[in-house]
Amino acid sequence: MSDTPAAPDDDGPDPRSAQTVDAKLLEILVCPLTHGPLRYDRARQELISDQAGLAYPVRDGIPIMLVDEARALDAPDADS
């Protein structure tokens, strides 16, 4: 589990980062498809599996670790 450097939690009013993933949970989380490591992108509120090429969304601090809800990394996300 690596943690992408990003803005601190109290850096601004972005509602997406109002709640972050629990640190103890991050220690044991892996990609459900590959069992490989995840990177936590705090700014986007996503957990990224580079091996699988998938980004799992985090909603209200809850990781949604379902392959069919993940964004393919080569696909544009909803913001762009």
Add this chain to the structure above:
Amino acid sequence: MAGAESLAPLDKGVVRRNWDIRAAAWNRWAEVMEKVAGRFNEPLLDAAEVASGHRVLDLASGVGEPALSCARRIGPEGVVTATDMSPDMLDGARRRAAAAELDTMRFEIADMEALPFADESFDEVICRFGIMFCPDPAAALAEARRVLVAGGRTAWMVWGPMEDTTIFAVIQSRVRAALGLAPDPNLAQFRFAAPGLLAGLMTDAGLGDVAERELRLDARPAAGSKFWRANMEMSFAEELADATPAQRAEVERQVEAGFAEYLKDGAYHITAHARIGVGRRPAA
């Protein structure tokens, strides 16, 4: 595989949507049902040998049973990871954990057939009335084995035959009849009603020391009490949402008549029958 071919097939997407629909009723009744839920939770936690300071994974936590009971048992040094496929159900668990100030609980949306946890992350894996809803229960059991430490215990609670649990038997037949629905012979809740089916799958998944324990409970709700309303609304959330007030009144009248057959000495004499499949990941 021991009897697994007899399992009725399920569609994961349909199962998940159904739980999102039912979540409002489950949330509404969660606190009322807490005491009854505890009578099932504690034997499950005992079977898994959950103890102070342990790291426990709860699968299909729903609105918080048995994850909250588990958090109380493990104390401040333990951690419970509560998971479910339905965000709307898990929101209830989160709300209740916050109200109870249980800060040793983590929450995550996960599919028990493809868990997002590293190997050997947990001392125990528990699941209360959840594996019946898995299209591929063998995959769920294999995943539990993978994330357990060597020697770690796992316990899975399933319902016995529907007729052994009065509240289901009465509500299923009476509500369906009152709404003009045909009986459903393949209710997912009872997919593991056959004795030995769960234990066989657990053994096939590479778990050791596998056994099935019987849990039989009874209750004596007072005559005239609407003890069945919570269960009815949780089981038939979709159907009742569409019912007219007249239909709803007819449903309640019929359910009450169904339970009247169990009245004796001023109380309804009702029973419940569950099984607990227990096993452990063999030491390496």
